[in-house]
Amino acid sequence: MLLRRVYAALGRSQSSALTKFSTNLSLRRCVNRTQLEFRRTRQNLRLPRMTSDSRSEEMRRREYVRLPPASANKDVLLRGLEAALGSPFSSDPLSPPGNPMVIVISGPSGVGKDSVIKRLQEVREGVHFVVTATSRAQRPGEVDGKDYYFVSKEEFLSMIERNELLEYALVYGDYKGIPKQQIRDFMAKGYDIVLRVDVQGAATLRTILGNSAIFIFLVAESEEALVKRLVDRKTETSEMLLVRIATAKEEVKCMRDFDYVVVNAEGKLDGAVKLVESIIDAEKARTQQRCVRL
Numbered sequence: 053m054l055l056r057r058v059y060a061a062l063g064r065s066q067s068s069a070l071t072k073f074s075t076n077l078s079l080r081r082c083v084n085r086t087q088l089e090f091r092r093t094r095q096n097l098r099l100p101r102m103t104s105d106s107r108s109e110e111m112r113r114r115e116y117v118r119l120p121p122a123s124a125n126k127d128v129l130l131r132g133l134e135a136a137l138g139s140p141f142s143s144d145p146l147s148p149p150g151n152p153m154v155i156v157i158s159g160p161s162g163v164g165k166d167s168v169i170k171r172l173q174e175v176r177e178g179v180h181f182v183v184t185a186t187s188r189a190q191r192p193g194e195v196d197g198k199d200y201y202f203v204s205k206e207e208f209l210s211m212i213e214r215n216e217l218l219e220y221a222l223v224y225g226d227y228k229g230i231p232k233q234q235i236r237d238f239m240a241k242g243y244d245i246v247l248r249v250d251v252q253g254a255a256t257l258r259t260i261l262g263n264s265a266i267f268i269f270l271v272a273e274s275e276e277a278l279v280k281r282l283v284d285r286k287t288e289t290s291e292m293l294l295v296r297i298a299t300a301k302e303e304v305k306c307m308r309d310f311d312y313v314v315v316n317a318e319g320k321l322d323g324a325v326k327l328v329e330s331i332i333d334a335e336k337a338r339t340q341q342r343c344v345r346l
Protein backbone atom coordinates (compact mmCIF):
# COMPACT_ATOMS: atom_id res chain seq x y z
CA MET A 53 0.00 0.00 0.00
CA LEU A 54 2.78 2.38 1.02
CA LEU A 55 4.80 1.53 -2.06
CA ARG A 56 1.78 2.06 -4.22
CA ARG A 57 1.37 5.50 -2.68
CA VAL A 58 5.01 6.30 -3.39
CA TYR A 59 4.49 5.30 -7.00
CA ALA A 60 1.34 7.33 -7.17
CA ALA A 61 3.13 10.38 -5.81
CA LEU A 62 6.11 9.96 -8.14
CA GLY A 63 4.26 8.90 -11.21
CA ARG A 64 5.93 6.36 -13.48
CA SER A 65 7.73 8.95 -15.57
CA GLN A 66 9.16 10.71 -12.54
CA SER A 67 10.18 7.38 -11.05
CA SER A 68 12.15 6.36 -14.12
CA ALA A 69 13.55 9.85 -14.45
CA LEU A 70 14.72 9.63 -10.88
CA THR A 71 16.39 6.33 -11.62
CA LYS A 72 18.03 7.64 -14.80
CA PHE A 73 19.38 10.91 -13.55
CA SER A 74 20.19 10.18 -9.96
CA THR A 75 23.92 10.49 -9.48
CA ASN A 76 23.57 9.22 -5.97
CA LEU A 77 24.33 5.50 -6.27
CA SER A 78 22.76 4.53 -2.94
CA LEU A 79 19.57 6.41 -3.79
CA ARG A 80 19.47 4.63 -7.13
CA ARG A 81 19.94 1.29 -5.40
CA CYS A 82 17.19 2.23 -2.98
CA VAL A 83 14.85 3.11 -5.84
CA ASN A 84 15.69 -0.15 -7.61
CA ARG A 85 15.09 -2.08 -4.45
CA THR A 86 11.80 -0.29 -3.88
CA GLN A 87 10.68 -1.17 -7.39
CA LEU A 88 11.77 -4.78 -6.92
CA GLU A 89 10.04 -4.99 -3.55
CA PHE A 90 6.91 -3.52 -5.06
CA ARG A 91 6.96 -6.19 -7.79
CA ARG A 92 7.68 -8.95 -5.28
CA THR A 93 4.95 -7.72 -2.93
CA ARG A 94 2.54 -7.69 -5.80
CA GLN A 95 3.54 -11.27 -6.68
CA ASN A 96 3.50 -12.53 -3.07
CA LEU A 97 0.19 -10.99 -2.23
CA ARG A 98 -1.15 -11.81 -5.69
CA LEU A 99 -2.36 -8.25 -5.94
CA PRO A 100 -4.90 -7.97 -8.71
CA ARG A 101 -3.77 -6.21 -11.83
CA MET A 102 -5.18 -2.72 -11.91
CA THR A 103 -8.71 -2.59 -13.11
CA SER A 104 -9.90 0.44 -14.99
CA ASP A 105 -11.60 1.66 -11.74
CA SER A 106 -8.49 1.39 -9.62
CA ARG A 107 -6.44 2.89 -12.44
CA SER A 108 -8.62 5.96 -12.56
CA GLU A 109 -8.40 6.21 -8.75
CA GLU A 110 -4.60 6.18 -9.07
CA MET A 111 -4.84 8.84 -11.75
CA ARG A 112 -6.97 10.99 -9.46
CA ARG A 113 -4.50 10.56 -6.60
CA ARG A 114 -1.64 11.61 -8.84
CA GLU A 115 -3.49 14.76 -9.62
CA TYR A 116 -4.13 15.55 -5.95
CA VAL A 117 -0.71 14.70 -4.59
CA ARG A 118 1.75 17.15 -5.97
CA LEU A 119 5.14 16.76 -4.30
CA PRO A 120 6.81 20.08 -3.55
CA PRO A 121 10.34 20.37 -4.96
CA ALA A 122 13.23 19.43 -2.63
CA SER A 123 14.21 23.12 -2.63
CA ALA A 124 10.87 24.08 -1.02
CA ASN A 125 10.57 25.32 2.54
CA LYS A 126 11.36 22.37 4.84
CA ASP A 127 7.96 22.38 6.53
CA VAL A 128 6.17 22.54 3.23
CA LEU A 129 8.29 19.69 1.90
CA LEU A 130 7.63 17.56 5.00
CA ARG A 131 3.87 18.16 4.83
CA GLY A 132 3.97 17.32 1.12
CA LEU A 133 5.79 14.07 1.78
CA GLU A 134 3.33 13.20 4.55
CA ALA A 135 0.41 13.90 2.26
CA ALA A 136 1.93 11.73 -0.45
CA LEU A 137 2.50 8.88 1.97
CA GLY A 138 -0.95 9.27 3.50
CA SER A 139 0.07 9.60 7.15
CA PRO A 140 1.95 12.06 9.37
CA PHE A 141 5.55 11.24 10.37
CA SER A 142 5.58 9.78 13.85
CA SER A 143 8.00 11.03 16.47
CA ASP A 144 7.77 7.73 18.38
CA PRO A 145 11.17 6.03 18.89
CA LEU A 146 11.98 3.55 16.14
CA SER A 147 14.16 1.36 18.36
CA PRO A 148 12.47 -1.21 20.61
CA PRO A 149 12.16 -0.13 24.25
CA GLY A 150 15.04 -1.67 26.21
CA ASN A 151 13.36 -4.25 28.44
CA PRO A 152 14.48 -4.30 32.06
CA MET A 153 16.77 -7.29 32.30
CA VAL A 154 18.21 -9.73 34.77
CA ILE A 155 22.00 -9.93 34.91
CA VAL A 156 23.50 -12.85 36.78
CA ILE A 157 27.07 -12.22 37.94
CA SER A 158 29.03 -15.24 39.05
CA GLY A 159 32.56 -16.57 39.28
CA PRO A 160 34.97 -18.23 41.69
CA SER A 161 35.33 -17.07 45.26
CA GLY A 162 37.52 -13.98 45.61
CA VAL A 163 37.38 -13.03 41.92
CA GLY A 164 35.72 -9.71 42.77
CA LYS A 165 31.97 -10.24 42.34
CA ASP A 166 31.03 -7.97 45.24
CA SER A 167 33.61 -5.35 44.21
CA VAL A 168 32.36 -5.24 40.59
CA ILE A 169 28.70 -5.03 41.62
CA LYS A 170 29.36 -2.33 44.21
CA ARG A 171 31.23 -0.22 41.65
CA LEU A 172 28.59 -0.87 38.98
CA GLN A 173 25.94 0.51 41.31
CA GLU A 174 28.07 3.61 41.90
CA VAL A 175 28.61 4.38 38.21
CA ARG A 176 25.34 3.27 36.65
CA GLU A 177 21.80 4.35 37.34
CA GLY A 178 18.79 2.07 37.05
CA VAL A 179 20.52 -1.03 38.38
CA HIS A 180 19.09 -2.86 41.37
CA PHE A 181 21.20 -5.38 43.22
CA VAL A 182 18.84 -7.90 44.74
CA VAL A 183 19.11 -8.23 48.49
CA THR A 184 19.18 -11.90 49.43
CA ALA A 185 17.01 -13.34 52.20
CA THR A 186 18.85 -15.43 54.76
CA SER A 187 18.05 -17.40 57.89
CA ARG A 188 21.54 -16.64 59.23
CA ALA A 189 21.82 -14.49 62.33
CA GLN A 190 22.57 -10.81 61.74
CA ARG A 191 26.26 -9.94 62.38
CA PRO A 192 27.35 -6.70 64.02
CA GLY A 193 27.51 -3.92 61.45
CA GLU A 194 25.13 -5.65 59.01
CA VAL A 195 22.00 -3.74 58.03
CA ASP A 196 18.69 -5.56 57.55
CA GLY A 197 17.34 -4.87 54.05
CA LYS A 198 20.75 -3.68 52.81
CA ASP A 199 23.17 -6.54 53.36
CA TYR A 200 20.49 -9.23 53.68
CA TYR A 201 16.87 -9.65 54.64
CA PHE A 202 17.21 -11.46 57.93
CA VAL A 203 14.36 -13.89 58.52
CA SER A 204 13.89 -16.83 60.91
CA LYS A 205 14.33 -20.39 59.65
CA GLU A 206 10.55 -20.93 59.93
CA GLU A 207 9.87 -17.80 57.91
CA PHE A 208 12.38 -18.92 55.27
CA LEU A 209 10.74 -22.36 55.03
CA SER A 210 7.32 -20.82 54.56
CA MET A 211 8.78 -18.56 51.83
CA ILE A 212 9.93 -21.74 50.07
CA GLU A 213 6.49 -23.27 50.52
CA ARG A 214 4.77 -20.20 49.08
CA ASN A 215 7.11 -20.36 46.07
CA GLU A 216 8.39 -16.87 46.81
CA LEU A 217 12.03 -17.60 46.03
CA LEU A 218 13.59 -17.70 42.61
CA GLU A 219 16.45 -19.85 43.86
CA TYR A 220 17.65 -20.90 47.30
CA ALA A 221 20.39 -22.97 48.88
CA LEU A 222 21.39 -24.27 52.26
CA VAL A 223 24.91 -22.94 52.88
CA TYR A 224 26.75 -24.19 55.97
CA GLY A 225 23.41 -24.73 57.77
CA ASP A 226 21.92 -21.35 56.79
CA TYR A 227 19.36 -20.75 54.07
CA LYS A 228 19.98 -18.09 51.43
CA GLY A 229 17.51 -17.25 48.68
CA ILE A 230 16.49 -14.69 46.07
CA PRO A 231 13.03 -13.15 46.68
CA LYS A 232 11.00 -13.05 43.45
CA GLN A 233 8.76 -10.16 44.52
CA GLN A 234 11.73 -7.84 44.91
CA ILE A 235 12.76 -8.57 41.32
CA ARG A 236 9.19 -8.04 40.04
CA ASP A 237 8.85 -4.75 41.93
CA PHE A 238 12.08 -3.26 40.62
CA MET A 239 11.60 -4.53 37.07
CA ALA A 240 8.17 -2.88 37.09
CA LYS A 241 9.93 0.39 37.92
CA GLY A 242 12.25 -0.14 34.94
CA TYR A 243 15.35 -1.26 36.84
CA ASP A 244 17.82 -3.81 35.54
CA ILE A 245 18.31 -6.52 38.11
CA VAL A 246 21.71 -7.79 39.21
CA LEU A 247 21.96 -11.14 40.93
CA ARG A 248 25.17 -12.33 42.55
CA VAL A 249 25.38 -16.09 42.90
CA ASP A 250 28.07 -18.74 43.17
CA VAL A 251 28.72 -20.95 40.16
CA GLN A 252 26.33 -23.70 41.31
CA GLY A 253 23.63 -21.06 41.91
CA ALA A 254 24.20 -19.75 38.39
CA ALA A 255 23.67 -23.27 36.99
CA THR A 256 20.35 -23.49 38.87
CA LEU A 257 19.30 -20.05 37.63
CA ARG A 258 20.17 -21.04 34.06
CA THR A 259 17.78 -23.98 34.39
CA ILE A 260 15.04 -21.65 35.71
CA LEU A 261 15.60 -18.58 33.54
CA GLY A 262 17.16 -20.14 30.44
CA ASN A 263 18.22 -17.50 27.94
CA SER A 264 15.89 -14.85 29.33
CA ALA A 265 18.67 -13.59 31.65
CA ILE A 266 22.27 -12.61 30.91
CA PHE A 267 24.91 -14.73 32.58
CA ILE A 268 28.32 -13.14 33.17
CA PHE A 269 31.30 -15.11 34.44
CA LEU A 270 33.99 -13.09 36.22
CA VAL A 271 37.57 -14.35 36.12
CA ALA A 272 40.93 -13.07 37.28
CA GLU A 273 43.62 -12.71 34.63
CA SER A 274 45.26 -15.93 35.85
CA GLU A 275 44.93 -18.63 38.47
CA GLU A 276 47.93 -17.17 40.27
CA ALA A 277 46.34 -13.71 40.41
CA LEU A 278 43.15 -15.17 41.85
CA VAL A 279 45.02 -17.03 44.58
CA LYS A 280 47.01 -13.89 45.48
CA ARG A 281 43.79 -11.88 45.73
CA LEU A 282 42.21 -14.43 48.04
CA VAL A 283 45.33 -14.55 50.22
CA ASP A 284 45.53 -10.74 50.36
CA ARG A 285 41.90 -10.54 51.50
CA LYS A 286 42.98 -12.25 54.75
CA THR A 287 39.47 -13.50 55.50
CA GLU A 288 40.16 -17.25 55.22
CA THR A 289 42.22 -19.79 57.11
CA SER A 290 44.76 -21.88 55.14
CA GLU A 291 42.29 -24.80 55.09
CA MET A 292 39.49 -22.57 53.82
CA LEU A 293 41.85 -21.15 51.19
CA LEU A 294 42.70 -24.66 50.02
CA VAL A 295 39.01 -25.56 49.60
CA ARG A 296 38.22 -22.27 47.83
CA ILE A 297 41.15 -22.60 45.43
CA ALA A 298 40.35 -26.25 44.61
CA THR A 299 36.71 -25.28 44.04
CA ALA A 300 37.74 -22.31 41.89
CA LYS A 301 39.81 -24.61 39.63
CA GLU A 302 36.69 -26.70 38.99
CA GLU A 303 34.41 -23.67 38.61
CA VAL A 304 36.51 -22.11 35.86
CA LYS A 305 35.63 -25.13 33.72
CA CYS A 306 31.96 -23.97 33.77
CA MET A 307 32.82 -20.73 31.95
CA ARG A 308 31.35 -21.96 28.68
CA ASP A 309 27.88 -22.23 30.22
CA PHE A 310 27.81 -18.44 30.56
CA ASP A 311 26.98 -15.83 27.91
CA TYR A 312 29.95 -13.57 28.62
CA VAL A 313 33.28 -13.73 30.39
CA VAL A 314 34.73 -10.61 31.99
CA VAL A 315 38.32 -10.42 33.22
CA ASN A 316 38.67 -8.53 36.49
CA ALA A 317 42.43 -7.97 36.30
CA GLU A 318 44.59 -6.80 39.20
CA GLY A 319 44.11 -3.05 39.73
CA LYS A 320 41.68 -2.87 36.79
CA LEU A 321 38.34 -3.04 38.54
CA ASP A 322 37.00 -0.09 36.54
CA GLY A 323 37.88 -1.84 33.28
CA ALA A 324 35.86 -4.88 34.33
CA VAL A 325 32.92 -2.69 35.34
CA LYS A 326 33.09 -0.85 31.99
CA LEU A 327 32.92 -4.15 30.15
CA VAL A 328 29.90 -5.23 32.20
CA GLU A 329 28.26 -1.90 31.30
CA SER A 330 29.05 -2.43 27.62
CA ILE A 331 27.43 -5.86 27.78
CA ILE A 332 24.29 -4.35 29.31
CA ASP A 333 24.25 -1.59 26.65
CA ALA A 334 24.72 -4.08 23.82
CA GLU A 335 21.95 -6.27 25.21
CA LYS A 336 19.66 -3.24 25.30
CA ALA A 337 20.37 -2.68 21.59
CA ARG A 338 19.30 -6.19 20.61
CA THR A 339 16.47 -6.38 18.12
CA GLN A 340 15.18 -9.51 19.85
CA GLN A 341 15.04 -8.45 23.49
CA ARG A 342 15.37 -11.00 26.25
CA CYS A 343 12.23 -11.08 28.38
CA VAL A 344 12.21 -12.45 31.93
CA ARG A 345 8.96 -13.84 33.32
CA LEU A 346 8.82 -14.87 36.96
Ligand SMILES: Nc1ncnc2c1ncn2[C@@H]1O[C@H](COP(=O)(O)OP(=O)(O)OP(=O)(O)O)[C@@H](O)[C@H]1O
Binds near residue numbers: 317320
Ligand atom coordinates in the same frame (compact mmCIF):
# COMPACT_ATOMS: atom_id res chain seq x y z
N1 LIG B 1 40.45 -5.71 40.11
C1 LIG B 1 40.90 -5.94 41.36
N2 LIG B 1 42.17 -5.69 41.66
C2 LIG B 1 42.63 -5.88 42.90
N3 LIG B 1 41.90 -6.35 43.92
C3 LIG B 1 40.61 -6.63 43.69
C4 LIG B 1 40.03 -6.44 42.40
N4 LIG B 1 38.73 -6.81 42.45
C5 LIG B 1 38.50 -7.19 43.71
N5 LIG B 1 39.63 -7.11 44.46
C6 LIG B 1 39.81 -7.48 45.87
O1 LIG B 1 39.73 -8.91 45.89
C7 LIG B 1 39.11 -9.35 47.09
C8 LIG B 1 37.93 -10.22 46.72
O2 LIG B 1 36.93 -9.43 46.15
P1 LIG B 1 35.38 -9.69 46.43
O3 LIG B 1 35.15 -9.86 47.89
O4 LIG B 1 34.64 -8.63 45.70
O5 LIG B 1 35.24 -11.11 45.71
P2 LIG B 1 33.98 -12.06 45.63
O6 LIG B 1 34.05 -12.72 44.31
O7 LIG B 1 32.75 -11.31 45.97
O8 LIG B 1 34.36 -13.11 46.79
P3 LIG B 1 33.44 -14.20 47.54
O9 LIG B 1 32.76 -14.99 46.51
O10 LIG B 1 34.43 -15.00 48.32
O11 LIG B 1 32.51 -13.41 48.42
C9 LIG B 1 38.73 -8.10 47.86
O12 LIG B 1 39.72 -7.86 48.82
C10 LIG B 1 38.70 -7.02 46.80
O13 LIG B 1 38.98 -5.75 47.33
